[in-house]
Amino acid sequence: MCESQGRFLKQIRFGDSSYSERRCVADIISTVEFNHSGELLATGDKGGRVVIFQQEPENKSQPQCRGEYNVYSTFQSHEPEFDYLKSLEIEEKINKIRWLPQKNAAQFLLSTNDKTIKLWKISERDKRPEGYNLKEEDGRYRDPTTVTTLRVPVFRPMDLMVEASPRRVFANAHTYHINSISVNSDYETYLSADDLRVNLWHLEITDRSFSIRARPGAVQLRGFKPGALKPSCDLQRLPRKDIVDIKPANMEELTEVITAAEFHPNQCNTFVYSSSKGTIRLCDMRASALCDKHSKLFEEPEDPSNRSFFSEIISSISDVKFSHNGRYMMTRDYLSVKIWDLNMESRPVETYQLCSLYENDCIFDKFECCWNGNDSVVMTGSYNNFFRMFDRGQKKDVTLEASRESSKPRAVLKPRKVCGGGKRKKDEISVDSLDFNKKILHTAWHPQENIIAVATTNNLYIFQDKLNGPPVRGGGGLIKTNPGERGDTTECPLSVLSV
Amino acid sequence: MLGKGAKRKLDEHEDGLEGKVAASAGGGPSKVSYTLQRQTIFNISLMKLYNHRALTEPSLQKRVLINNMLRRIQEELKQEGSLRPMFFAASQPQDDPLDEGYREAQPAFSILSAAAQPAQPSALTSTTPLESCLTPASLLEDDASFCTSPPSPTPHPQHDGLTKPPPPHPQVAIKDSFSSALDEIEELCPTSTSPETAAVTATAPKIPPPPPSPPPVLDSKDLETKVCSQKFEGLVTQQESKASAAAESKLMDSSSPSNFEITTSTGFLTDLALDDILFADIDTSMYDFDPCTSTTGTTSKIAPVTADDLLKTLSPYNNQPVTPNQPFKMDLTELDHIMEVLVGS
Numbered sequence: 023m024c025e026s027q028g029r030f031l032k033q034i035r036f037g038d039s040s041y042s043e044r045r046c047v048a049d050i051i052s053t054v055e056f057n058h059s060g061e062l063l064a065t066g067d068k069g070g071r072v073v074i075f076q077q078e079p080e081n082k083s084q085p086q087c088r089g090e091y092n093v094y095s096t097f098q099s100h101e102p103e104f105d106y107l108k109s110l111e112i113e114e115k116i117n118k119i120r121w122l123p124q125k126n127a128a129q130f131l132l133s134t135n136d137k138t139i140k141l142w143k144i145s146e147r148d149k150r151p152e153g154y155n156l157k158e159e160d161g162r163y164r165d166p167t168t169v170t171t172l173r174v175p176v177f178r179p180m181d182l183m184v185e186a187s188p189r190r191v192f193a194n195a196h197t198y199h200i201n202s203i204s205v206n207s208d209y210e211t212y213l214s215a216d217d218l219r220v221n222l223w224h225l226e227i228t229d230r231s232f233s234i235r236a237r238p239g240a241v242q243l244r245g246f247k248p249g250a251l252k253p254s255c256d257l258q259r260l261p262r263k264d265i266v267d268i269k270p271a272n273m274e275e276l277t278e279v280i281t282a283a284e285f286h287p288n289q290c291n292t293f294v295y296s297s298s299k300g301t302i303r304l305c306d307m308r309a310s311a312l313c314d315k316h317s318k319l320f321e322e323p324e325d326p327s328n329r330s331f332f333s334e335i336i337s338s339i340s341d342v343k344f345s346h347n348g349r350y351m352m353t354r355d356y357l358s359v360k361i362w363d364l365n366m367e368s369r370p371v372e373t374y375q376l377c378s379l380y381e382n383d384c385i386f387d388k389f390e391c392c393w394n395g396n397d398s399v400v401m402t403g404s405y406n407n408f409f410r411m412f413d414r415g416q417k418k419d420v421t422l423e424a425s426r427e428s429s430k431p432r433a434v435l436k437p438r439k440v441c442g443g444g445k446r447k448k449d450e451i452s453v454d455s456l457d458f459n460k461k462i463l464h465t466a467w468h469p470q471e472n473i474i475a476v477a478t479t480n481n482l483y484i485f486q487d488k489l490n491g492p493p494v495r496g497g498g499g500l501i502k503t504n505p506g507e508r509g510d511t512t513e514c515p516l517s518v519l520s521v
Numbered sequence: 522m523l524g525k526g527a528k529r530k531l532d533e534h535e536d537g538l539e540g541k542v543a544a545s546a547g548g549g550p551s552k553v554s555y556t557l558q559r560q561t562i563f564n565i566s567l568m569k570l571y572n573h574r575a576l577t578e579p580s581l582q583k584r585v586l587i588n589n590m591l592r593r594i595q596e597e598l599k600q601e602g603s604l605r606p607m608f609f610a611a612s613q614p615q616d617d618p619l620d621e622g623y624r625e626a627q628p629a630f631s632i633l634s635a636a637a638q639p640a641q642p643s644a645l646t647s648t649t650p651l652e653s654c655l656t657p658a659s660l661l662e663d664d665a666s667f668c669t670s671p672p673s674p675t676p677h678p679q680h681d682g683l684t685k686p687p688p689p690h691p692q693v694a695i696k697d698s699f700s701s702a703l704d705e706i707e708e709l710c711p712t713s714t715s716p717e718t719a720a721v722t723a724t725a726p727k728i729p730p731p732p733p734s735p736p737p738v739l740d741s742k743d744l745e746t747k748v749c750s751q752k753f754e755g756l757v758t759q760q761e762s763k764a765s766a767a768a769e770s771k772l773m774d775s776s777s778p779s780n781f782e783i784t785t786s787t788g789f790l791t792d793l794a795l796d797d798i799l800f801a802d803i804d805t806s807m808y809d810f811d812p813c814t815s816t817t818g819t820t821s822k823i824a825p826v827t828a829d830d831l832l833k834t835l836s837p838y839n840n841q842p843v844t845p846n847q848p849f850k851m852d853l854t855e856l857d858h859i860m861e862v863l864v865g866s
Contacts (some may be wrong), residue, residue: 198581
C-alpha cells in the first residue's frame with residue numbers, strides 16, 4: 023500500500039480557524055468514529071457536543087472524485103451534572119461514540135460521558151406538510167368560520183433539516199468512569215465498561231442491565247432477545263450484577279482496573295476487556311452469567327531488561343480493537359501497538375515500537391488505535407501531532423503529521439522521522455523537541471476506503487488517499503480542496519521511513 | 522510555546538537522571554542516583570495524589586497506577602531494610618470519600634517516612650565532627666560513633682563506593698532519634714490545638730527504642746521548638762516543604778561527590794539560621810493554580826512546572842554545605858505537610 027501509491031493529503035480542517043493558540047477547552051475533541059458505511063463521521067468533544075460530518079455523494083461528472091466531508095449535524099449530547107453525594111462535577115465530555123448499523127432512514131448512535139449513555143436518533147427532514155385547513159402556515163389557528171373549502175395537506179420540500187433526538191438514556195449504572203461502549207453483533211445489545219465493571223445492556227431497556235441466563239447445553243441464539251436475557255437487576259432497587267466485576271472486597275487491595283472493552287465483531291457471545299496491567303481477557307458469555315473467569319488471558323511476559331519505575335504504567339493498555347474479520351485484536355499501550363492472534367495468548371504476533379520513554383505526566387495519556395477496512399494497516403496517534411501507520415503485510419510503517427503549518431491543502435503528507443537521541447539527521451525531529459501538548463489521541467479509519475480522520479486537540483483532519491496504482495475501491499481520487507475550491511493535484515511517491 | 526519550554530527543561534532534568542542511571546555500570550554514583558530518582562518519583566507521585574484539587578472525580582486508573590508505584594517503592598525499601606512500620610495515620614483522610622473507600626494514604630504515608638530515611642544516611646556519611654554542629658546533635662553523635670565502626674558486611678545500595686559505608690545501625694538510630702525528636706516536639710509545642718500537632722501526636726510511634734546514647738537534648742529541643750512553632754505559624758506551604766524535600770534529595774545527589782571524602786567541621790552551618798533554609802524565598806506562585814482551570818489536565822500541567830521549579834529551588838542550596846540538620850528538618854516539615862493534607866486542610 024505504501025510503496026505503490028502516492029498518499030495524498032487532502033486536509034479538511036474543522037475547528038478553530040484562527041491560530042490554535044486560542045484554545046477553547048470545550049472544543050477539545052474527545053472521540054472520533056465513522057459509521058458502518060463510512061458516510062458519516064461523528065466527533066465528540068469536551069463540551070458534550072456531538073458533531074457529525076457527512077461525505078458528499080460522489081460527483082457523477084467526476085467519478086474519480088471521492089466526496090469530502092461537511093458538517094451534517096451538531097447537537098448537545100450531554101450536559102455537565104453534579105453529583106451531590108460526592109460533591110463533584112460529572113464531566114460532560116463525550117468519552118466514546120458508537121454507531122448502530124442503519125436499519126431505516128434514520129441513523130442511531132450511542133454516546134457516553136463518564137456516567138450516562140444515550141441513544142440518539144439522527145433523522146433528516148426535507149419535506150414539511152403545507153396546506154392545513156385549520157392552521158395558517160405560521161401555526162396560528164384559523165378562524166373556522168373563514169374555512170370555506172377543504173384541502174388535503176401536501177408535503178412540500180424544505181431545506182434539509184437534521185434533527186437529533188435522544189431515544190434512550192442509560193443512567194445510574196456505573197459507579198466509576200465509563201471508558202468504553204461496544205455494540206454487539208446482534209445489534210440489540212451493547213456493553214459499557216468502567217474501571218471495575220462491565221455492563222450488558224439491551225438497547226430497548228434502560229432501567230436495567232443484564233447478564234446471560236446460563237443454561238448448560240443451550241444452543242447459542244443468534245441474538246439475545248429479551249427473553250433470553252436474564253435481568254440481572256433493577257437498577258433502581260436491587261443490587262447489581264454485572265457481566266464482569268473486578269472490584270475487590272477491600273478497595274485497598276485494588277491494583278488493576280479495566281481500561282477498555284469491546285465485543286467481537288462476529289461472535290455475539292464474545293468480548294474482551296483490557297487492564298491497566300497490560301493484560302487482555304477474552305470472555306464468553308455462554309460460560310457463565312458472571313464472566314469473572316475469562317476464557318483466555320492474553321499477556322506478554324515482561325522483558326526484565328526494560329524494567330523501569332514506569333514499567334507498569336506504560337504497559338497499561340489504553341485501547342483494544344478487534345480486526346474487522348475478527349481473527350485478530352490490536353492493543354495500544356504507551357509505547358507500542360501489538361497485534362494478537364486470538365488463538366495465541368502467550369505473546370502478540372506483531373509489535374511496533376513507537377517512541378522512547380517519556381517520564382512525565384503524559385505517561386497517562388490514552389491513545390486509541392484503529393484498523394483499516396481490510397485489516398492490512400493499523401494506525402495510532404502520537405505526540406507532536408504525529409500519527410503512525412503500520413502496514414502489516416509489507417512490514418512498513420510511516421509517521422505523518424497533522425498540522426496546518428506543515429501541509430498545504432493538497433500536498434502530499436511528508437513522512438516524518440523521529441530520532442531518539444544522538445546525531446540528528448536533516449529533516450529529522452529530535453525526541454527532545456517533540457511537543458507533548460500536541461497529541462493525537464483519537465483516530466478513525468473509514469471502513470471501506472482509505473479515508474482517515476485524525477483529531478488533534480481541537481481540530482479534525484480528514485485525509486484521503488490518492489491512488490496511483492490499483493485502487494482500493496473505485497477509481498483514484500481527484501482531491502478537492504476546501505469546499506468550493508478546486509485545484510491541481512501534486513503528488514510524489516511516498517518514501518517510507520522506519521522510525 | 523510555554524509548554525514546550527517547560528517540557529525541555531523537564532527532559533533535561535530527567536535526562537540528567539536517566540543519564541546518571543544509564544551512564545554508570547554500577548557502583549556508587551548509580552546507586553545514589555537510583556535512590557535519588559526513586560525519591561523524586563516518590564515525591565512526584567505523592568504530589569500527583571494529594572495536590573489534585575479537581576472539581577471532577579479524579580481518574581481511578583491514574584490513582585491505582587500511582588499507588589502501585591508507591592507500593593513498589595515501599596517494597597523495595599522494605600527489602601533494603603529501610604522500612605519500619607511507623608507513622609500510620611490515625612485517621613483516614615477525609616478528602617477522599619470517593620470510590621467506596623479506595624485509599625492511597627495509608628501505604629503512601631508509611632512509605633513517606635521510609636523513603637525519607639535513605640536520604641539521611643547518605644547525608645550523614647559526610648561525616649561530622651562533634652563540636653560546632655547544629656542540632657540535632659543527637660543525630661550527629663550517633664552517626665559519628667557508628668561511622669567509625671567497621672563497615673557492615675551487608676552492603677547498602679546507596680553506600681557502595683563510599684569510603685565509610687555505615688552499617689544498618691545508623692538507620693535504626695536515626696529513626697529512633699527521629700521518633701524521639703517527634704515525641705519531644707509534641708511535648709514542647711505549645712499550640713496543641715493545631716491540627717499538625719494533633720497529627721504529629723497521632724503519628725508518633727508508640728514504642729520507639731530509646732536512643733543509644735544520651736544526646737545533648739537541649740540543643741535539639743530548642744531547634745525543634747523553633748521549627749515547630751514556626752511551622753505551626755503556617756509559614757511553610759505545602760509546596761515549599763515538597764520542594765524543599767525534593768530539593769534536599771537533589772542536594773544529596775549534588776553533594777554525593779563530597780561523600781567520598783571525609784569533610785571537616787567547615788562543612789556545617791554555624792551561622793546559617795534554619796529560617797534561611799526552611800523559609801527561603803521560594804517562589805510558590807507557580808504552585809497556585811486557579812481552581813476554575815483545574816478541570817483540564819491540571820496534573821499534567823503541574824508536573825513539568827513543578828520539576829522546573831524544583832530545579833530553581835535547587836540553586837539556592839547549591840552553595841550551602843550539607844548538614845544533617847537539613848534532612849532532619851525537611852522530614853519534619855514534610856511530615857507536617859503530609860499530615861496537613863491527610864487531616865484535610
